Amino acid sequence: MSSTTEVTPSGATGRGSSPRGKGGDTRPASNPGAGASRRRQGLAAWTLALPFCLLFLVFTAWPVIQSLFMSFTDTRSRDLRTPFAVDIVGLDNFTKAFSDPIFRKSMLNTAYFVVVGVPLTMAMALAAAVALDKGITKLRGLFRLGFYTPVITSIVAVAVVWRFLLERDYGLINTVLGWVGIDGPNWLGDPNWAMPGLILMASWRNFGTGMIIFLAGLQAVPWMLHEAAAIDGAGAWQRFRHITLPLLRPTLLFVSVTTAIGYLQFFEEPFVMTNGGPLNSTISMSMYTYKQFGFGNYGLASAMSYIIFVIVAIVTAIQFRLLRENT
């Protein structure tokens, strides 16, 4: 075996020239020279990939493995200095998480947030995209910017504004409700209304991303199909329902998957608006996990993180199944 310093440059050249040499390469490895050169190439490839592999192993794979390990142990914050001097407790952390009433409550809250929030966000995004695509012709750029601005605005600034909007006595939302004779609820102070308040805010904040993607999808819908259908007497709604929506299916899948993954891990909204209250009505799984990390229960918190991970994976798989192409 030759030294690496010698191999690297020649290996690198060999790799670079390989597409050209492909035709002349004898496939069967009976030729000893070809075998040696392939080994050299393989070594060179590994050498080049080594920095990435090391970084990946140290900073991505290792934390994942360690957190997985932690979820099966009774690690607490005081064990950080000796991360392996802990007791393995098997699935205790997982049973503890599922038997914790607040964690179960947080699972229900998260489900509520996703089940209501994802369709609402997608409906708003699609409506805005269709309006920008067909309806709004003047100042289109301005509207596009306006709809997208909430996405790039800091949640902290958004929270301040929304706290005013959702204020019980003089908030804008309740004032408008008052005009039509509705006595608005105490949004963030009432356990039944805090979650709808947060869903409203999250949908408003996130629909811009979906809108941009839908807009791209809409522009890929061939105009001919609409024209042909119109000639056959299809109305606007029928054309939208039977031409636009089916062609948008891959886009819908993408937006629903990304939105659902984001919403399953929702954290910032309750963190800045309600701190999980009132009466834990807005505490999410991520937020409760964060709290457990804060209390120093690293084992339990890691187990909760993996529960969230598994739920995200399952929900995503279901979405792929429901929205896949019909063949």
Next chain:
Amino acid sequence: MRRTSAAAVATLTAAALALSACGRDNGGGAGSSETAKDISSGKATGTLTVWAMGNEGDILPDLMKDFEAANPGVKVNVTAIPWDSAHDKFTTAITAGTTPDAAMVGSTWMGEFAGLDALDPVPPSIDTSAYFEGAQKTNEVNGTNYGVPWYVETRLIFYRTDLAKKAGVTEAPKDWEGLKSMAKAMQDKAGAKFGMGFQAGGQGSWQSIMPFAWSDGAKLTKDDGKAYNFDSPEMLEAVKYYQSYFTDGISDKAAPAQPTTEPDFKSGRVPMFISGPWMMSAVEKVGVKKDQYDVMPVPAKTTSSSFVGGSNFAVFKKSKNRDSAWKLVQWLSDPKVQAKWYGMSTDLPSVKSAWDDPALSGDPKLKKFGTALETAQAPPSFPTWEQAVAGFDTEMEKVTKQGADPAAALKSAQQQAESVGTGQ
């Protein structure tokens, strides 16, 4: 293929080695009390790294100039840390062995850090009886002092004197019944929407409830300070009393998550609340005049008591300049320095004799805080306190907002605290 299997064997071996090293080392560790060796005499020398949080971190460098002038040859580097990330930064530093020489430490973190074997016990030449007893207690973990209180705060009841007069109350009530009828009178006669601005449970509400429980003689620990004690009869009395404000409509069940205490105090919507000394400047900033309001001690059931908070100063075991670090702590505890620090930061002195300074003794409202500090109490210094009390706060939210049975709520809080354990 060969390479793969070699890698697999290596990984498995590493994993096996790592796993075989698992399991707790049960001998020694925290739990036994330590004795400290004394510090050398003479002036402080060398370089000191000091961490401090929030506003204190920003202005401490100015005070350190005085220390450097008094001790030629010492250089103090202050690192300001935001409160939000401070706890993480400390635990990371303790794990990595990169702690500062000395630092301001939140009073509820002492148990945890001492449990991590990170703090140096207080040397005998520092007189711990000079500090307010309740504040000093937060430094005591398993019978050893691991730091000294640096500044303190306590909770009193704020009320609008002009509206109280309108409600027919001229003298601050001394007992629980008196306080409640005063709050009721504020509603009935002085036009207040709510008589008392109690927090309706939720995070941190124990700081409003415990002053009443302590004023009834409640203790938060039992079995020689080895276990939590949330369901004592005194606690139950205090929680029932606290709940009655909500059931009688004197306090707001549905107060917003972000309290509007100062504007409500100014407008007279909620003319009474319980809070700490920083609220004096906060309410004056929104336009409440100095003679329009006053503070009063928490009315007693047996003896008046309140909650003492604040921050401690501790020296870390890893410090290479331990003696000088303790000399800095000693200097910070000097009554004159404490009074000067009050002038710079408005942090209340933790040293009793510093309160003789005219800047403090001349202000009648501040003086009441000083008096309250003598009997004020702190929660136990268990590393799990924050988690245990989070369960209590949630139960209190049910008590105030949903009218849950106080006895059942306290029982549940106690069960949660017991399942968390003291962590010692």
